[in-house]
Amino acid sequence: MMMSSPSGEPVVISGTSSDSHTWNLVYLQLLVRELGHPVLNLGPCVPDDLLVAECARTGPRLVVISTVNGHGYADAVRVAPRLRARRELAGTRLVIGGKLGIHGAAAARRRDQLVAAGFDRVYEETELAAFADDLARLRVGVAS
Amino acid sequence: MTAGFGGFVARARAAGRLVVQPRMGFSDTATMRAGLLATKRVPATTVGTLTLDSYTRVNDIAAADHALAEGIPLNGYPIVSYGPERTATVLDGIRDAGFPVQVRHGSARPQDIVRASLAAGLDATEGGPVSYCLPYSRMPLTDAVRNWSHTADILATAPNAHVETFGGCMLGQLCPPSMLVALSVLEGLFFVQHGLRSVSLSYAQQVDAEQDEEAVHALRRLAADLLPGVDWHVVVYTYMGLYPTTPHGAAALLESSARLAVRSGAARLIVKTAAEARRIPTIAENVDALTLAAEVAAATRWADDEPDAADTTVHTEARAIVTAVLGLAHTVAEALPAAFRLGYLDVPYCLHPDNAGRATSEIDPTGRLRWAATGSLPFRARPAAAGRGPTSAGLLAALSHTQRRFDGLPATAGAADRPVLGAQMTITTPGPTSTYLPPSPPEHLASPVTRAALRVQQQVLTAARSFLAGDGFIELLPPVIGPVTDPGVRGSKQLDVDYYGHRYKLMTSGILYKQASLLAFDKLFFIAPNVRAEPVETCNTRRHLAEFHQIDVEISGGTRADARRLAERLLVHVVRHVLRTAGDDLAALGRDPVVFAELLREPFDVLTHAEAVAALHDLQYPQSTDAEIEWEGEELLSHKARRPFFVTDYPKGSRGFYDRENPESPGTLRNFDLIVPGGYGELVSGSERESDYATIVTRMRETGENPAKYRWYLDMVRDGIPASAGFGMGLERLTRFLTGLDSVWQVNAYPKVPGLVAP
């Protein structure tokens, strides 16, 4: 395993426009940095315009949307096409995780719609391990 | 005494009654009304709450309207969308002089919310220019100050308006008490400078009861000095961080907050419910919480009317901050942005662009919340114990400190330095289970944690070998490959090797060879490597490795009682030996020997599988009656227990064919697991063995096995093998339990976590 030094284009971490939770973002920042990636943490309540502008400006290796307030699903479905509409972000890896709706059921349909909206991967609440795996793989990709 | 919200609380305080209040908000008007009515009917002194939804909070009224039109439930009451008439009907006949109602929102731009509230006659609210901006918004602080100045001006037009500062919360956890006290006082002063005459100052319960009491006393002292002639009281929030997940833990934390409020001289308490860790609580759960808090408060002795004048650290630091900030400008409104720019005010872990982010905090070994780095704060703290920054795992440990403590998990003193996996991260990460993966081999092997754990493991091996040898057991070296191996391992895959063109298996356990070896010795054991490609879903249980070791014991002619007794004695012997010989390593790992006190008092408790299932059903866990206890259920029982306990009589169908069926109770097996407390779970699995040929063949069919591939074993059984009993004790699990480490991979030099490719 090779450690890449935290330089280069960052992993962008962001909350959604209506989500004010912070600890998930702080934790992700520490985790992503420990796995060897530079981090740009946009914090909570990030307006769509700001997210699109910051991603376009920095050309991130990965964009991580984290949401836990229950409205994140609607926010995410709205913003993903806006990111994808930027030519420089059309191929950027874009993932989302957290609590994605007030009701626990219908998860499969939500996942489907998020993917349709432009996300490469949707991590439900129980899938942080998968996220860490993917991050680790990202590291290998970057190091080699 | 003033009228309105503040007057109501003051009268209750004078009468020696703590006011209790829920945090409650529903998008449906009928539910909201039912919630208010239920709050009013609680046999206690209560005030009502309308908590708003998060679209309204960020002024996205269009989104709230849209959701309402589409029938999508919101996470609170959309007061602007509903308008004053609709809100008036919600309140009609409920809100009165004996039952004030407060609006809680969390907005950095609350003008419309406050106007909508006042239009509905709701003149009590909460917030603050700092506390509703920094943690929840990206609005520049100067804008938030301007908005809140405007808001305060609007509120001040209402004769009995009351505002509660939210500055005593700040991210809910890990903000040191002195900063909470300072911000709460500064926000209170901000409102008073805008003409409000009735305010409450908040303080959110943190991690240490004594420190919290000092904080509320400091808050009262500063308020008395800085808010003369104003109606003010202190409101305590029951813990706002990661909440305990067990009913008893949640209740105990709520109770401790009620005691804190009364003992420290607060007048009002905002409660949390047992459901808090998982979802938005129901009305009934809120009622239960209010009732419990009121009962505890009534049974607690009130503090003196005068705040404690001791110069505690909290008081000294808070006063230094407030003094420095007030020295920056004539008004708080002007001083706040400057204070953040200079770093006089600096909230740990706050991501807002206007927060300096140089100060950090930690939970110290005595369990208090302290500054780890003070940045430009206007006082000097003791140098922090560890000079390095927070790690993700350390953050999780600190965030879950209170949750773990109240759920009865291992003591967390010093835990901030150790990684903790977060089954408790429901509100803070993308998922409730976090993972903490092994680092690179050089890093792992060089880690002091790994080395300490491996030294403990050496003592475990020494103790186990000397104990078993002393009891007449002979150690045999285990085979590593064979034509068949133990099939009785749930969901895991056997690994094949090509053995001269034949497909051989790596041992998943030595059970078949243990039974065979009884032809040579009556009492024997292996310390055997086992390989099981466990399903990937186990990578996060913290107690599965794809390659691990067992202390694998078999007793010819033994009964289940013999095997159980031996496992018990072996465990106690190993624990004693390790406490005696590896005390330094345990101390370095932060493992308090006191957790083993209960264990050393053998014999352990025994409950049957049926009883364990019933216990889980009592805990609302949906455990099947005729299946293996699921990982989560086992962990739940383990968390609840104070000492190790056996679970016996697992149903047939849950274990391998070699566990003997109970002739007196067909369908159950003469087997047992040993579960250790603290969430460490199953440590030992054992049984009386089946030795009858026909029964074994039949049981093989029942377990879906093809007897043909067990030819060597069945030939031997047909010729006769002794009846026996035995068990396997997981070496890594035992070491993890002894060291208190968070993951079993931490005690293995070359860990192979299921699903991860590692050397």
Added chain:
Amino acid sequence: MTVRAEGLPEAAIRDRARSGAAAVFPALAGYGEQVYGQSPGWSTADELDRTRLVPPVFVPRRLEKLIELGREPLYSDVDTRTSVGGFTATLPLYLSAFGSTQLGSTGLGVAAARQAGELGIPMVIGENVVPVNGYGRGAADAGAMLMARVRAYLERVPDDVGGVVVQQSTEDADAEVWNLVYSDPAVAPLLAEGRLAFELKVGQGAKPGLGGMTVLGAQAARRVGDQFAIDAIFADDRVLRSSSPGTFTDEILRQQIRLMRNNFPRARVWVKLPGARDVAAAAAVAWAAGADAVTVDGAEGGSGWAPTAFLDTVGLPLAECLRRIGSPGGCLLASGRMWEGTRAVKCLALGARAVGLGRAALVAVDEDPDHGLVRLVAALALEMRLLASALGKYTTGALDAADLWLPGTPATADVLPALVPGTTPGNG
């Protein structure tokens, strides 16, 4: 290679695989010039085929639907979505297993999987694919292997419907098919969504009482020689490979199902039974032990190689299996000579939740590997809707025995109460 299916009206199936729903009707060419009537070659031997579907005049459920819709209901209002063995299916259909016979393991298996996914119906993968052909990871000839079929299915299947069912029978325990699948990271999404099931194959329709049988070339035979009985009965160097039928008692079946639930808690459990004389007792044991579905494969079913004697004279036909089971104690699935709508609707009326397409699906993908199965099912689904609607039913679960008449038997009074609205389960 061209697939042959002599026991089936192969030409008609191929017509449907080419023409889709249009094939439900006589050829348009003769329209306006020709009179139509019952096909001359219609089978008279099979009881299901002899049974007629008998619409009523009084249709209280159509009245319910009329009230619900606010207009007269049409056949297109029949809701065919249903729950099949723990999965949601767009139609009361599933794709039956094709075993390791050459037919099932060529590209046809993958083509069928892709189209089953597109249709949103569950797919069963045959039991001895793994021991004979190997498991798909990393192998060069991955085309016909289990994971290739799973991937092909997942390529097309919508997110909220369908599911994959992996069979294992006695001898496959050696290959630990289920363990392999369950611990494969590629399968994790299916598990997470509850769309994986394991099917315990107790037996199959074509050869009740026998285990799996295939003909292998000499090289393949050497490879599996230590796992299976090999019998050189043929003139050339090919051999008969037989596996054991497996020993079952009620307790063995019960415990095997429990073991599946314990070892694979996130997978559904299906059990496949042949047309055995105690099929009702075996189904009851399976449901009681927690099986999510019991599949009954009538004697007319099966794509597999079997002795002629077994094909012609051994085992209960599907109609008798369904009669013996009576009112099912769980989700009952039926297979055997399914290819068009009438037989499917009759099975649903006799208590099955869904029916399996086996040989017909193979013929259809052989006719057109890209669309054959989809078109065959389009025709079947149209017939199913027409028939259910004619019977005054708007969900397939509402079909019952009152909808059937076997020539020569009188109408019985005891089927009449089922026609009273609200007394029959179903969501209409």
